[in-house]
Amino acid sequence: MPKYLISFERGAMDHIPEEDFPEVGKAAHAVIQEAKDSGVFVFSGGLKYDDGDAEPAVVTVDGVVTDVPSPESKELIGGFAIVDVPSREAALAWAAKIAVACRCAQDVRKFMHDPADD
Template sequence: MARYLISFNDGAMDHIPDEDWPDVGKAAHAVTQEAVNAGVFVFGAGLQRQRASVVATDGLVTDGPYPETKEVIGGFMVVDVAAREEALAWAAKIAVACRCAQEVRQLMPDPETDEMLRQAGRRG
């Protein structure tokens, strides 16, 4: 199994009229429930718009927004699937539900972290 990040950019859903948001929410939650039922959902969420903080190696904290940043993630879902094609299929369902394009990227495997999670009794 491989983990994939399915995400969309902040602002990608700005074209949706206010009155359509309840339907979009229902559709997005239906896809999430389908992924949970299929056993592929790892985690997902929408992100606060431009509310990022950057912590430097010296501990200095710089708060956003960052107007020079062209693209930031607006929301995401992580799925654990057998093949890239399956991740692309989930991204297609999310794109329909959220009414915006989705980016799909495979997460790098990390056997050491997986082992730490396994030993802690969590999914790895």
């Protein structure tokens, strides 16, 4: 089955009041548990940006480590889930559940097929 990346941009949840985060976290964990129980879950996580060892970096093709866009950039991923589902429609359905739980829009992208995985 194809795998899909469901993700949201860093800052996409900034509109949520701090006191609502426990409820949002509980809802997000419930959706992920549902994905696990359904057998479509591959991996998920939120990305950390607020300490020294979590600073994002880009390593160029010649091995040089460079800075990424500023932390305020919308180009950085805030969180993601990977699901293994039979169709785009199924991926969109999971993205809708995650969007409701996380209270932010989700980007859905299909991974390319790798024949080595067959």
